[in-house]
Amino acid sequence: ExxxxxxxxxxxxxxxxxxxxxxxxNMNHEYMSWYRQDPGLGLxxxxxSMNVEVTDKGDVPEGYKVSRKEKRNFPLxxxxxxxxxxxxxxxxxxxxxxxxxxxxxxxxxxxxx
Amino acid sequence: KNQVEQSPQSLIILEGKxxxxxxxxxxxxxxxxxxxxxxxxxGPVSLTIMTFSENTKSNRRYTATLDADTxxxxxxxxxxxxxxxxxxxxxxxxxxxxxxxxxFGRGTSLIVHP
Numbered sequence: 001e002x003x004x005x006x007x008x009x010x011x012x013x014x015x016x017x018x019x020x021x022x023x024x025x026n027m028n029h030e031y032m033s034w035y036r037q038d039p040g041l042g043l044x045x046x047x048x049s050m051n052v053e054v055t056d057k058g059d060v061p062e063g064y065k066v067s068r069k070e071k072r073n074f075p076l077x078x079x080x081x082x083x084x085x086x087x088x089x090x091x092x093x094x095x096x097x098x099x100x101x102x103x104x105x106x107x108x109x110x111x112x113x
Numbered sequence: 114k115n116q117v118e119q120s121p122q123s124l125i126i127l128e129g130k131x132x133x134x135x136x137x138x139x140x141x142x143x144x145x146x147x148x149x150x151x152x153x154x155x156g157p158v159s160l161t162i163m164t165f166s167e168n169t170k171s172n173r174r175y176t177a178t179l180d181a182d183t184x185x186x187x188x189x190x191x192x193x194x195x196x197x198x199x200x201x202x203x204x205x206x207x208x209x210x211x212x213x214x215x216x217f218g219r220g221t222s223l224i225v226h227p
Contacts, residue, residue, distance in 0.1 A: 004156075035217075042117070042202070042217035043157070058214055090156050101147065104156030 002027045004105035006091050012111045013081055021076045021108050023091030031094045032074040033058065033102070034066065036087040043090065049074055050096075081112040115140040117205050119218035127226055130193055134221045136186040136203030144208035148177050148188045151200045151220070160188070160201075193225045 004025045013019055025032065033048035035058075045058030049068040063085055065077040074093075078085060088109050092102040117138045126132050138146070145164045149157035161170045161177040163186075169178045174191045190197055200220040207214060 040219065042219045043204075044217065045214055048214070092156075101159035101162050102157075104158070106156055107154070 002103070004091055004093055004103050006089075006105040006108050008108060009106065010109050012113065014113055015082055016080050019078050019081060019110075021078075021089060021091075021110070023074045023076065023105060024072050025074075025091075025093040025103070026072065027093060027095075027103065028071065029093035029095055029103075030071070031096050031102075032068065033092050034064070034074070034076045035090045035092065036060065036085075037090065037107075038087050046076070046089075081110075083112050086110060086112050115205070115207060115216045117203055117216045117218035119201075119203050119221050121221060122219070123222040123224070125224045125226060126193055128193060128195055132190050132193060132223065134188045134190075134201050134203075134223070136188070136205075136218055138184050138186070138203070138205040138216070140184075140205040140207050140216050142208040143181060143184075144206040146177075146179055146186050147204045147206075147215075148175070148186075149202040149204060151202055153199070157202055190223075193223075195225050195227060198223060198225045 007022045030051050034046040035043040037043045044060045046064050047066040049055045055066050090107050091105040094102040120135045147162045148160040151157040160175050163179045176189045179186045200222050202220045203218040204215045
């Protein structure tokens with residue numbers, strides 16, 4: 001089944017404790033991206049990647065890191081999480097960044113205390 | 114600054130009725146416009162995607178229109194069903210020079226009552 005998976009689905013952590021949210025897709029898509037969704041705000045793009053070893057900042061990259069060492073994986077890294085990073089995070093992938101629909105993962109709900 | 118405004122913010126309709134959701138944008142240069150459906154607590158699912166040259170696209174009971182001159186789009190839902198209750202999100206991506214970064218609207222929350 002074609003899908004985007006994220007782990008963990010739920011995470012509660014403390015300020016400053018490094019964490020990684022994994023994202024994997026099995027559709028051989030070139031384009032992957034990370035978003036956060038907060039109440040009353042639209043989804044906002046954190047980082048995106050057009051291909052292996054190619055990543056770039058989205059609208060709200062501060063406090064996040066990403067890597068794209070393999071085509072299928074695009075982990076999101078929070079080196080020193082803070083409470084303002086409490087949010088619902090989505091990973092998405094698509095064949096390219098232009099004309100194709102994006103496939104979203106199920107989301108990761110992160111709480112930083 | 115690129116912006117996407119959706120209206121209404123929320124909408125309640127009876128099952129079987131039609132409804133239309135609106136999206137106005139100021140994204141430039143324009144690349145494409147997408148409508149997504151997002152059920153509570155789940156990832157968005159694509160309904161339609163339109164490029165500059167397309168002014169209408171249908172997907173089952175969903176029909177999206179695009180007026181690139183006025184920078185407006187609408188999503189029409191025909192014969193609504195209970196399962197249509199969700200948030201509908203309009204997303205506009207900037208084209209060359211805009212790094213294709215998408216701008217998301219805040220969504221319209223649709224509730225369909227029996």
